[in-house]
Amino acid sequence: MTISTRFAPSPTGYLHVGGARTALFSWLYARKHGGQFVLRIEDTDLERSSAESVNAILEGMTWLGLEYDQGPFYQTHRFDRYNEVIQQLMDQGLAYRCNCSRERLDTMRDEAMKQKAKPRYDGHCRNQNIDPNEPHVIRFRNPEDGVVVVDDLVRGRVAFQNAELDDLIIRRTDGSPTYNLTVVVDDMDMEINVVIRGDDHLNNTPRQINILRALGQDSPKYAHVPMILGDDGARLSKRHGAVGVMQYREDGFLPEALLNYLVRLGWSYGDQEIFSLDEMIELFDIDAVNKAASTFNTEKLLWLNQHYIKSSDPARIAHLLSPHMGKLGIDPSQGPDLVEVVKVQQERAKTLVEMAEISAFIYKDFAEYDAKAAKKNLRPADRKPLEAALEALTQLEEWTRENLHQTVEQVSAALELKMGKVAQPLRVAVVGRAASPGIDDTLYLVGKQASVRRIQRALEFISQREQNA
Numbered sequence: 001m002t003i004s005t006r007f008a009p010s011p012t013g014y015l016h017v018g019g020a021r022t023a024l025f026s027w028l029y030a031r032k033h034g035g036q037f038v039l040r041i042e043d044t045d046l047e048r049s050s051a052e053s054v055n056a057i058l059e060g061m062t063w064l065g066l067e068y069d070q071g072p073f074y075q076t077h078r079f080d081r082y083n084e085v086i087q088q089l090m091d092q093g094l095a096y097r098c099n100c101s102r103e104r105l106d107t108m109r110d111e112a113m114k115q116k117a118k119p120r121y122d123g124h125c126r127n128q129n130i131d132p133n134e135p136h137v138i139r140f141r142n143p144e145d146g147v148v149v150v151d152d153l154v155r156g157r158v159a160f161q162n163a164e165l166d167d168l169i170i171r172r173t174d175g176s177p178t179y180n181l182t183v184v185v186d187d188m189d190m191e192i193n194v195v196i197r198g199d200d201h202l203n204n205t206p207r208q209i210n211i212l213r214a215l216g217q218d219s220p221k222y223a224h225v226p227m228i229l230g231d232d233g234a235r236l237s238k239r240h241g242a243v244g245v246m247q248y249r250e251d252g253f254l255p256e257a258l259l260n261y262l263v264r265l266g267w268s269y270g271d272q273e274i275f276s277l278d279e280m281i282e283l284f285d286i287d288a289v290n291k292a293a294s295t296f297n298t299e300k301l302l303w304l305n306q307h308y309i310k311s312s313d314p315a316r317i318a319h320l321l322s323p324h325m326g327k328l329g330i331d332p333s334q335g336p337d338l339v340e341v342v343k344v345q346q347e348r349a350k351t352l353v354e355m356a357e358i359s360a361f362i363y364k365d366f367a368e369y370d371a372k373a374a375k376k377n378l379r380p381a382d383r384k385p386l387e388a389a390l391e392a393l394t395q396l397e398e399w400t401r402e403n404l405h406q407t408v409e410q411v412s413a414a415l416e417l418k419m420g421k422v423a424q425p426l427r428v429a430v431v432g433r434a435a436s437p438g439i440d441d442t443l444y445l446v447g448k449q450a451s452v453r454r455i456q457r458a459l460e461f462i463s464q465r466e467q468n469a
Protein backbone atom coordinates (compact mmCIF):
# COMPACT_ATOMS: atom_id res chain seq x y z
CA MET A 1 0.00 0.00 0.00
CA THR A 2 1.32 3.41 -0.90
CA ILE A 3 1.39 5.74 2.05
CA SER A 4 -0.32 9.07 1.40
CA THR A 5 -0.20 11.96 3.79
CA ARG A 6 -1.42 15.49 3.40
CA PHE A 7 -1.03 18.97 4.73
CA ALA A 8 -4.35 20.78 4.74
CA PRO A 9 -3.97 24.37 5.89
CA SER A 10 -6.79 26.88 5.97
CA PRO A 11 -5.50 29.99 4.19
CA THR A 12 -6.49 32.42 6.88
CA GLY A 13 -3.03 33.71 7.74
CA TYR A 14 0.64 32.96 7.33
CA LEU A 15 2.22 29.54 7.35
CA HIS A 16 3.19 29.69 11.00
CA VAL A 17 5.58 27.57 13.00
CA GLY A 18 2.95 25.08 14.16
CA GLY A 19 1.62 24.58 10.64
CA ALA A 20 5.11 24.22 9.25
CA ARG A 21 5.92 21.52 11.78
CA THR A 22 2.73 19.61 10.89
CA ALA A 23 3.66 19.93 7.23
CA LEU A 24 7.19 18.72 7.95
CA PHE A 25 6.01 15.68 9.91
CA SER A 26 3.57 14.74 7.14
CA TRP A 27 6.22 15.28 4.49
CA LEU A 28 8.81 13.23 6.39
CA TYR A 29 6.36 10.41 6.91
CA ALA A 30 5.56 10.26 3.22
CA ARG A 31 9.22 10.46 2.21
CA LYS A 32 10.25 7.84 4.73
CA HIS A 33 7.73 5.39 3.32
CA GLY A 34 8.28 6.26 -0.31
CA GLY A 35 4.75 7.61 -0.36
CA GLN A 36 2.83 10.62 -1.62
CA PHE A 37 2.53 13.99 0.04
CA VAL A 38 -0.55 16.00 -0.89
CA LEU A 39 -1.12 19.71 -0.36
CA ARG A 40 -4.71 20.73 0.06
CA ILE A 41 -5.88 24.27 0.63
CA GLU A 42 -8.98 24.32 2.84
CA ASP A 43 -10.41 27.58 1.63
CA THR A 44 -14.13 27.04 2.16
CA ASP A 45 -14.37 29.80 4.74
CA LEU A 46 -14.66 32.52 2.13
CA GLU A 47 -14.66 35.35 4.62
CA ARG A 48 -11.45 34.41 6.37
CA SER A 49 -9.53 32.92 3.42
CA SER A 50 -7.40 35.07 1.15
CA ALA A 51 -5.27 34.67 -1.95
CA GLU A 52 -2.49 36.42 -0.07
CA SER A 53 -2.52 33.76 2.57
CA VAL A 54 -2.51 30.99 -0.06
CA ASN A 55 0.59 32.60 -1.54
CA ALA A 56 2.24 32.87 1.86
CA ILE A 57 1.63 29.16 2.46
CA LEU A 58 2.95 28.13 -0.96
CA GLU A 59 5.96 30.41 -0.56
CA GLY A 60 6.68 29.01 2.89
CA MET A 61 6.48 25.41 1.66
CA THR A 62 8.84 26.22 -1.21
CA TRP A 63 11.31 28.01 1.01
CA LEU A 64 11.39 25.07 3.41
CA GLY A 65 11.73 22.64 0.51
CA LEU A 66 8.61 20.67 1.46
CA GLU A 67 7.73 19.77 -2.09
CA TYR A 68 4.39 18.07 -2.62
CA ASP A 69 3.62 15.28 -5.06
CA GLN A 70 0.00 16.28 -5.61
CA GLY A 71 -1.88 19.53 -5.38
CA PRO A 72 -2.33 22.14 -4.35
CA PHE A 73 -5.98 21.14 -4.41
CA TYR A 74 -8.47 23.83 -3.51
CA GLN A 75 -11.65 22.89 -1.71
CA THR A 76 -13.54 25.76 -3.31
CA HIS A 77 -13.06 23.97 -6.65
CA ARG A 78 -14.72 20.84 -5.34
CA PHE A 79 -18.18 21.94 -4.26
CA ASP A 80 -19.91 19.77 -6.88
CA ARG A 81 -18.19 16.74 -5.50
CA TYR A 82 -19.14 17.59 -1.90
CA ASN A 83 -22.76 18.06 -2.96
CA GLU A 84 -22.68 14.72 -4.71
CA VAL A 85 -21.58 13.01 -1.49
CA ILE A 86 -24.15 14.92 0.56
CA GLN A 87 -26.82 13.77 -1.88
CA GLN A 88 -25.57 10.20 -1.57
CA LEU A 89 -25.92 10.39 2.22
CA MET A 90 -29.40 11.87 1.82
CA ASP A 91 -30.41 9.11 -0.58
CA GLN A 92 -29.27 6.49 1.89
CA GLY A 93 -31.12 8.11 4.75
CA LEU A 94 -27.81 8.92 6.46
CA ALA A 95 -28.37 12.66 6.39
CA TYR A 96 -31.46 14.82 6.74
CA ARG A 97 -32.76 18.36 6.33
CA CYS A 98 -33.18 20.44 9.43
CA ASN A 99 -34.98 23.77 9.74
CA CYS A 100 -34.70 24.30 13.47
CA SER A 101 -34.73 28.01 14.18
CA ARG A 102 -31.82 29.85 15.70
CA GLU A 103 -34.00 30.56 18.76
CA ARG A 104 -34.75 26.89 19.27
CA LEU A 105 -31.07 25.97 19.00
CA ASP A 106 -30.05 28.81 21.30
CA THR A 107 -32.61 27.82 23.94
CA MET A 108 -31.35 24.25 23.77
CA ARG A 109 -27.77 25.40 24.18
CA ASP A 110 -28.64 27.64 27.15
CA GLU A 111 -30.48 24.77 28.83
CA ALA A 112 -27.51 22.48 28.40
CA MET A 113 -25.15 25.13 29.75
CA LYS A 114 -27.35 25.58 32.81
CA GLN A 115 -27.14 21.88 33.51
CA LYS A 116 -23.42 21.97 32.81
CA ALA A 117 -23.89 19.49 29.97
CA LYS A 118 -22.26 19.59 26.52
CA PRO A 119 -24.62 21.39 24.11
CA ARG A 120 -25.95 18.80 21.66
CA TYR A 121 -28.49 18.93 18.91
CA ASP A 122 -31.47 16.82 20.03
CA GLY A 123 -32.30 15.26 16.66
CA HIS A 124 -35.59 17.15 16.42
CA CYS A 125 -35.72 17.09 12.61
CA ARG A 126 -34.45 13.52 12.17
CA ASN A 127 -37.81 12.20 11.04
CA GLN A 128 -39.53 15.41 9.93
CA ASN A 129 -39.01 15.24 6.19
CA ILE A 130 -38.55 19.00 5.78
CA ASP A 131 -39.62 20.54 2.45
CA PRO A 132 -36.46 21.08 0.34
CA ASN A 133 -37.80 24.46 -0.74
CA GLU A 134 -37.70 25.76 2.79
CA PRO A 135 -34.43 27.20 4.05
CA HIS A 136 -32.60 24.35 5.78
CA VAL A 137 -29.30 22.88 6.74
CA ILE A 138 -28.35 19.25 6.23
CA ARG A 139 -27.26 17.18 9.20
CA PHE A 140 -25.40 13.91 9.32
CA ARG A 141 -27.28 11.18 11.15
CA ASN A 142 -24.66 10.23 13.70
CA PRO A 143 -25.00 6.73 15.21
CA GLU A 144 -26.77 6.98 18.55
CA ASP A 145 -24.83 4.35 20.42
CA GLY A 146 -21.55 2.54 20.33
CA VAL A 147 -18.02 3.75 20.68
CA VAL A 148 -15.59 5.21 18.17
CA VAL A 149 -12.07 4.14 18.98
CA VAL A 150 -9.16 6.09 17.55
CA ASP A 151 -5.80 4.37 17.76
CA ASP A 152 -3.88 7.55 17.45
CA LEU A 153 -0.23 7.16 16.47
CA VAL A 154 0.78 9.87 18.92
CA ARG A 155 -1.91 9.87 21.58
CA GLY A 156 -2.52 6.15 21.78
CA ARG A 157 -6.05 4.79 22.14
CA VAL A 158 -8.77 7.41 22.54
CA ALA A 159 -12.41 6.34 22.76
CA PHE A 160 -15.46 8.51 22.08
CA GLN A 161 -19.04 7.56 22.95
CA ASN A 162 -21.45 8.19 20.12
CA ALA A 163 -23.96 9.27 22.76
CA GLU A 164 -21.69 12.26 23.36
CA LEU A 165 -21.73 13.32 19.72
CA ASP A 166 -24.65 14.85 17.88
CA ASP A 167 -25.92 15.18 14.33
CA LEU A 168 -23.51 17.68 12.92
CA ILE A 169 -24.33 20.08 10.12
CA ILE A 170 -22.66 19.04 6.87
CA ARG A 171 -24.26 21.69 4.65
CA ARG A 172 -25.17 25.19 5.70
CA THR A 173 -28.33 27.07 4.73
CA ASP A 174 -26.39 28.87 2.00
CA GLY A 175 -25.53 25.50 0.45
CA SER A 176 -21.87 25.46 1.46
CA PRO A 177 -20.41 22.25 2.89
CA THR A 178 -18.82 22.30 6.34
CA TYR A 179 -15.28 21.44 7.41
CA ASN A 180 -15.90 17.90 8.68
CA LEU A 181 -17.64 16.90 5.47
CA THR A 182 -15.08 18.39 3.09
CA VAL A 183 -12.17 16.83 4.97
CA VAL A 184 -13.76 13.42 4.86
CA VAL A 185 -14.56 13.61 1.16
CA ASP A 186 -11.08 14.86 0.34
CA ASP A 187 -9.23 12.37 2.50
CA MET A 188 -11.30 9.65 0.87
CA ASP A 189 -10.90 10.86 -2.73
CA MET A 190 -7.22 11.66 -2.32
CA GLU A 191 -6.67 8.22 -0.77
CA ILE A 192 -5.04 9.66 2.31
CA ASN A 193 -4.21 6.85 4.70
CA VAL A 194 -2.26 8.71 7.36
CA VAL A 195 -3.65 11.99 8.68
CA ILE A 196 -1.11 14.00 10.67
CA ARG A 197 -2.53 17.19 12.12
CA GLY A 198 -2.75 19.40 15.18
CA ASP A 199 -4.44 17.93 18.24
CA ASP A 200 -7.02 20.72 18.18
CA HIS A 201 -8.69 18.44 15.63
CA LEU A 202 -8.84 15.36 17.84
CA ASN A 203 -12.48 15.99 18.74
CA ASN A 204 -13.43 16.10 15.08
CA THR A 205 -11.94 12.70 14.45
CA PRO A 206 -14.82 10.49 15.71
CA ARG A 207 -17.25 12.56 13.65
CA GLN A 208 -15.11 12.16 10.57
CA ILE A 209 -14.76 8.42 11.17
CA ASN A 210 -18.54 8.09 11.45
CA ILE A 211 -19.08 9.88 8.14
CA LEU A 212 -16.43 7.72 6.50
CA ARG A 213 -18.14 4.60 7.82
CA ALA A 214 -21.47 5.82 6.49
CA LEU A 215 -19.78 6.10 3.11
CA GLY A 216 -18.48 2.55 3.43
CA GLN A 217 -14.87 3.65 3.85
CA ASP A 218 -12.14 2.55 6.21
CA SER A 219 -10.69 5.38 8.20
CA PRO A 220 -7.11 6.49 7.76
CA LYS A 221 -4.64 6.29 10.61
CA TYR A 222 -4.46 9.44 12.66
CA ALA A 223 -1.61 11.18 14.40
CA HIS A 224 -2.55 14.24 16.41
CA VAL A 225 0.51 16.28 17.25
CA PRO A 226 0.51 18.45 20.34
CA MET A 227 0.61 22.17 20.18
CA ILE A 228 3.61 24.41 20.59
CA LEU A 229 3.87 26.67 23.60
CA GLY A 230 5.75 29.90 24.09
CA ASP A 231 8.40 29.98 26.82
CA ASP A 232 5.77 31.35 29.24
CA GLY A 233 3.65 28.22 28.84
CA ALA A 234 0.90 29.92 26.83
CA ARG A 235 -0.03 28.76 23.36
CA LEU A 236 2.54 30.03 20.88
CA SER A 237 1.38 33.26 19.32
CA LYS A 238 2.62 36.46 17.75
CA ARG A 239 3.30 37.76 21.21
CA HIS A 240 6.18 35.26 21.46
CA GLY A 241 7.61 36.46 18.19
CA ALA A 242 6.03 33.49 16.43
CA VAL A 243 5.30 34.69 12.97
CA GLY A 244 4.98 33.35 9.49
CA VAL A 245 7.91 31.19 8.40
CA MET A 246 8.87 33.75 5.76
CA GLN A 247 9.65 36.15 8.57
CA TYR A 248 12.42 33.76 9.57
CA ARG A 249 13.93 34.20 6.14
CA GLU A 250 13.67 37.95 6.58
CA ASP A 251 15.37 37.60 9.93
CA GLY A 252 18.30 35.76 8.39
CA PHE A 253 17.54 32.13 9.19
CA LEU A 254 18.44 29.27 6.88
CA PRO A 255 15.58 26.94 5.94
CA GLU A 256 17.57 23.87 7.04
CA ALA A 257 18.03 25.41 10.49
CA LEU A 258 14.31 25.99 10.85
CA LEU A 259 13.52 22.48 9.60
CA ASN A 260 16.04 20.97 12.00
CA TYR A 261 14.57 23.04 14.79
CA LEU A 262 11.00 22.05 13.93
CA VAL A 263 11.74 18.34 13.69
CA ARG A 264 13.16 18.38 17.22
CA LEU A 265 10.10 20.18 18.55
CA GLY A 266 8.29 17.24 20.09
CA TRP A 267 10.47 14.52 18.59
CA SER A 268 13.85 13.23 19.63
CA TYR A 269 16.36 10.60 18.68
CA GLY A 270 18.69 9.92 21.57
CA ASP A 271 20.35 13.22 22.29
CA GLN A 272 21.15 14.02 18.68
CA GLU A 273 20.44 17.68 17.88
CA ILE A 274 21.66 18.08 14.33
CA PHE A 275 19.83 16.25 11.57
CA SER A 276 20.45 16.52 7.87
CA LEU A 277 17.35 16.09 5.72
CA ASP A 278 18.41 12.56 4.81
CA GLU A 279 18.86 11.70 8.47
CA MET A 280 15.47 13.15 9.32
CA ILE A 281 13.83 11.03 6.66
CA GLU A 282 15.65 7.95 7.85
CA LEU A 283 15.22 8.41 11.58
CA PHE A 284 11.93 10.28 12.03
CA ASP A 285 9.01 8.30 13.25
CA ILE A 286 5.60 9.67 14.03
CA ASP A 287 5.15 7.10 16.85
CA ALA A 288 8.06 8.71 18.65
CA VAL A 289 6.48 12.16 18.74
CA ASN A 290 5.84 13.39 22.24
CA LYS A 291 2.29 13.52 23.60
CA ALA A 292 3.04 16.60 25.65
CA ALA A 293 3.14 20.08 24.21
CA SER A 294 6.57 21.40 23.34
CA THR A 295 8.02 24.78 24.09
CA PHE A 296 9.49 27.10 21.52
CA ASN A 297 13.03 28.13 22.28
CA THR A 298 14.51 30.91 20.19
CA GLU A 299 18.01 30.43 21.64
CA LYS A 300 18.11 26.90 20.35
CA LEU A 301 16.93 27.97 16.92
CA LEU A 302 19.71 30.57 16.86
CA TRP A 303 22.23 27.96 17.89
CA LEU A 304 21.15 25.69 15.04
CA ASN A 305 21.19 28.57 12.61
CA GLN A 306 24.73 29.40 13.60
CA HIS A 307 25.70 25.77 13.16
CA TYR A 308 24.32 25.71 9.61
CA ILE A 309 25.85 29.07 8.72
CA LYS A 310 29.25 27.81 9.88
CA SER A 311 29.07 24.49 8.12
CA SER A 312 27.50 25.52 4.81
CA ASP A 313 29.26 26.15 1.54
CA PRO A 314 30.38 29.82 1.56
CA ALA A 315 29.07 30.31 -1.97
CA ARG A 316 25.59 29.33 -0.89
CA ILE A 317 25.72 31.55 2.17
CA ALA A 318 26.93 34.42 0.00
CA HIS A 319 23.98 33.91 -2.31
CA LEU A 320 21.57 34.02 0.64
CA LEU A 321 23.40 36.92 2.28
CA SER A 322 23.25 39.15 -0.78
CA PRO A 323 19.63 40.37 -0.31
CA HIS A 324 20.37 41.20 3.33
CA MET A 325 23.29 43.35 2.18
CA GLY A 326 20.89 44.96 -0.27
CA LYS A 327 18.60 45.93 2.60
CA LEU A 328 21.50 47.86 4.10
CA GLY A 329 21.84 49.76 0.85
CA ILE A 330 24.87 47.77 -0.25
CA ASP A 331 25.42 46.34 -3.70
CA PRO A 332 27.95 43.56 -3.08
CA SER A 333 29.09 43.63 -6.68
CA GLN A 334 30.65 47.03 -5.89
CA GLY A 335 33.35 45.62 -3.68
CA PRO A 336 35.08 42.38 -2.77
CA ASP A 337 33.57 39.05 -3.70
CA LEU A 338 30.89 38.27 -1.11
CA VAL A 339 32.16 34.68 -0.91
CA GLU A 340 35.45 36.01 0.49
CA VAL A 341 33.52 38.02 3.04
CA VAL A 342 31.48 34.99 4.07
CA LYS A 343 34.65 32.97 4.57
CA VAL A 344 35.91 35.38 7.22
CA GLN A 345 32.51 36.00 8.86
CA GLN A 346 31.04 32.51 8.84
CA GLU A 347 32.05 31.78 12.43
CA ARG A 348 30.99 35.17 13.68
CA ALA A 349 27.25 35.49 13.08
CA LYS A 350 24.13 33.71 14.29
CA THR A 351 21.94 35.01 11.47
CA LEU A 352 22.44 36.37 7.99
CA VAL A 353 21.05 39.69 9.17
CA GLU A 354 23.80 39.83 11.76
CA MET A 355 26.37 38.79 9.16
CA ALA A 356 25.23 41.60 6.88
CA GLU A 357 25.47 44.10 9.71
CA ILE A 358 28.98 43.08 10.71
CA SER A 359 30.10 43.06 7.07
CA ALA A 360 28.67 46.39 5.96
CA PHE A 361 31.94 48.19 6.80
CA ILE A 362 33.67 46.27 4.04
CA TYR A 363 31.51 47.96 1.42
CA LYS A 364 30.75 51.37 2.84
CA ASP A 365 32.07 53.84 5.40
CA PHE A 366 30.40 53.49 8.77
CA ALA A 367 28.46 56.45 10.12
CA GLU A 368 30.03 56.70 13.53
CA TYR A 369 32.35 54.92 15.92
CA ASP A 370 31.09 52.61 18.56
CA ALA A 371 31.50 54.95 21.53
CA LYS A 372 33.11 52.42 23.82
CA ALA A 373 35.55 51.19 21.19
CA ALA A 374 36.57 54.75 20.26
CA LYS A 375 37.03 55.71 23.87
CA LYS A 376 39.30 52.76 24.46
CA ASN A 377 41.22 52.56 21.19
CA LEU A 378 41.29 56.00 19.61
CA ARG A 379 43.10 57.83 22.39
CA PRO A 380 45.91 60.35 21.99
CA ALA A 381 48.30 57.49 22.78
CA ASP A 382 47.05 55.65 19.71
CA ARG A 383 48.07 58.46 17.38
CA LYS A 384 51.59 57.23 16.99
CA PRO A 385 50.87 53.64 15.94
CA LEU A 386 48.11 54.89 13.63
CA GLU A 387 50.38 57.42 11.96
CA ALA A 388 53.08 54.80 11.52
CA ALA A 389 50.59 52.31 10.12
CA LEU A 390 49.16 54.96 7.79
CA GLU A 391 52.55 55.67 6.37
CA ALA A 392 53.50 52.04 5.91
CA LEU A 393 50.16 51.13 4.39
CA THR A 394 50.19 54.11 2.01
CA GLN A 395 53.50 52.89 0.69
CA LEU A 396 52.41 49.29 0.39
CA GLU A 397 52.28 48.37 -3.25
CA GLU A 398 50.71 44.96 -3.19
CA TRP A 399 47.62 44.85 -0.95
CA THR A 400 47.80 41.17 -0.03
CA ARG A 401 46.97 39.50 3.26
CA GLU A 402 50.60 38.45 3.75
CA ASN A 403 51.94 41.93 3.12
CA LEU A 404 49.33 43.45 5.42
CA HIS A 405 50.22 41.03 8.15
CA GLN A 406 53.88 41.83 7.77
CA THR A 407 53.25 45.56 7.74
CA VAL A 408 51.34 45.51 11.00
CA GLU A 409 54.05 43.32 12.48
CA GLN A 410 56.83 45.66 11.33
CA VAL A 411 55.07 48.77 12.62
CA SER A 412 54.63 47.10 16.01
CA ALA A 413 58.26 46.03 16.11
CA ALA A 414 59.53 49.48 15.14
CA LEU A 415 57.50 51.10 17.93
CA GLU A 416 58.31 48.29 20.35
CA LEU A 417 54.62 47.65 20.88
CA LYS A 418 52.69 44.44 21.09
CA MET A 419 50.89 43.73 17.83
CA GLY A 420 47.51 44.27 19.47
CA LYS A 421 48.46 47.84 20.37
CA VAL A 422 48.67 48.58 16.66
CA ALA A 423 46.02 46.22 15.36
CA GLN A 424 43.27 47.32 17.71
CA PRO A 425 43.38 51.07 16.99
CA LEU A 426 43.63 50.15 13.32
CA ARG A 427 40.60 47.94 13.61
CA VAL A 428 38.48 50.61 15.29
CA ALA A 429 39.69 53.12 12.70
CA VAL A 430 38.72 50.91 9.77
CA VAL A 431 35.68 49.03 11.14
CA GLY A 432 34.23 51.56 13.58
CA ARG A 433 33.96 48.93 16.29
CA ALA A 434 36.12 46.66 18.37
CA ALA A 435 35.30 43.33 16.72
CA SER A 436 36.08 42.14 13.23
CA PRO A 437 37.92 39.31 11.52
CA GLY A 438 41.74 39.22 11.78
CA ILE A 439 43.36 42.58 11.02
CA ASP A 440 44.95 41.33 7.81
CA ASP A 441 41.62 39.99 6.50
CA THR A 442 39.91 43.17 7.62
CA LEU A 443 42.32 45.54 5.88
CA TYR A 444 42.50 43.30 2.84
CA LEU A 445 38.74 43.29 2.32
CA VAL A 446 38.26 46.98 3.02
CA GLY A 447 40.92 47.77 0.41
CA LYS A 448 43.70 50.30 0.32
CA GLN A 449 41.79 53.45 -0.55
CA ALA A 450 39.11 53.09 2.09
CA SER A 451 41.59 51.91 4.73
CA VAL A 452 43.82 54.94 4.21
CA ARG A 453 40.84 57.28 4.21
CA ARG A 454 39.47 55.83 7.42
CA ILE A 455 42.80 55.91 9.24
CA GLN A 456 43.05 59.61 8.34
CA ARG A 457 39.56 60.10 9.68
CA ALA A 458 40.55 58.38 12.94
CA LEU A 459 43.55 60.65 13.28
CA GLU A 460 41.27 63.66 12.90
CA PHE A 461 38.97 62.19 15.49
CA ILE A 462 41.92 61.89 17.89
CA SER A 463 42.93 65.49 17.18
CA GLN A 464 39.45 66.71 18.00
CA ARG A 465 39.51 64.68 21.14
CA GLU A 466 42.80 66.30 22.09
CA GLN A 467 41.39 69.77 21.46
CA ASN A 468 38.31 69.07 23.53
CA ALA A 469 40.30 67.65 26.40
Ligand code: GLU
Pocket residue numbers: 008009010042183196197198201
Ligand atom coordinates in the same frame (compact mmCIF):
# COMPACT_ATOMS: atom_id res chain seq x y z
N1 GLU B 1 -7.72 23.02 7.70
C1 GLU B 1 -7.46 22.61 9.03
C2 GLU B 1 -6.60 23.64 9.72
O1 GLU B 1 -5.98 24.45 9.11
C3 GLU B 1 -6.75 21.28 9.11
C4 GLU B 1 -7.67 20.16 8.85
C5 GLU B 1 -7.06 18.80 8.94
O2 GLU B 1 -5.82 18.68 8.95
O3 GLU B 1 -7.83 17.86 8.96
O4 GLU B 1 -6.53 23.64 10.91
